[in-house]
Amino acid sequence: MTRTDETRPKARGHRLVVEELDGEVLIYDLERDRAHCLNDTAARVWRGCDGRRSVAEIAAVAGLGISEVRYALARLERSRLLESGETTWLGPSRREVLKRAAIAGVALPVVRSIIAPTAAQAATCIPGGGLCGGSAECCSGVCAGGTCL
């Protein structure tokens, strides 16, 4: 089922760590071990999602057009940053929003996401001869028989 402009989206509030940074918002999803960065435009939409405002009201609060808000909602939902429901936001195409945003002089809503690394992924690789549990741990990229080549 597709959501309509009368739907009142609500920003997810549980199991998230949130930090504000110069207009951008950094979010760590404790359930999925993903980190997200919302640019200023996406952040304004996300902050406006209080579960009481309609899309038009969020657009007014955020100072954006309806298309940009729908586009942002689709991205926020894909990143699991809205309270889940049985409905789905179908945002306009990126090209369409880009065109409108350029005319209005606002930045496209952007949600950047990464999977948080495990310690092994973020650490220095294991040199040749060291014991390994997988090829990703080795500097050579090859773990053969439990030893890095």
Added chain:
Amino acid sequence: MDALDRLVWAERRSMQAYGVRFAVRVSDADAMAAVTSVLPPGTRVASRDRPERVYSYIVGGDGPRPGMRRLNLAYGNWTRLARSREGAVALDALATDLRRHVAETAPRHVFVHAGAVEWDGRAIIVPGRSFTGKTTLVEAFLRMGARYLSDEFAVLDARGRVRPFAKPLSVRPAGSDRGVDVAVGDAAVASGPVPVGAIVLTSYEPGGRYAPRRGTPGEAAMALVGNALAARRRPAHVLAAARAAAANGIVLKGRRGEAAAAARTIVERLAAGAADTTRRWA
């Protein structure tokens, strides 16, 4: 660990680094000097013998019978880290695991896999995985007169400042995946902590020309989180330190070519960015 505990150890020491307690023990007292030489920078003797992790190093050599040779073995708790004819390989594995353990569990610092130097009182951080050219870029900065912070970890405190983690530079000769340690003189090491001046998001592209674009603090913070060893273990702590670090510096992004030219460009941009900041706050 029981089997290891039953062995007779020639020497054992309790140490701590960045608030992480560990012990090292060796089967031959002569090997302790070699082991201590590869411990993380800032390691000191612990006041209490309550290690969170015990590292064991069993020295190889000639076996009890002619033609028999014992291998060098390194363990982190009960996990075997290396088993090699070469002592250097076993020591290297022990040192790598220990640095990772400290980096992941340090209670008050956030370790980000990155190269870092101090330039004119500000830190330049180059976060990135292995083989992205961090050490080469750090070397280029040092040749220009920068002070060394680390070629492996940018150690962030809660205020986003960078503390030195001055292990020897690990320079990989062409075609090799094993680093060769190159000592950095004490005079060239920053005393820290150093506020962040620039966060450089880059990787090496042969023949490339470096023309970095300005990134946002959010992009820089994401790069720091994406290279933080404790990202999953202590996400709130990591996010706060990344935010604090990224809020203060300029952010440069783009592939680079030769390190020397890139280092010059980064330093010029840092100087220009500092001037911008001065004007903004004047």
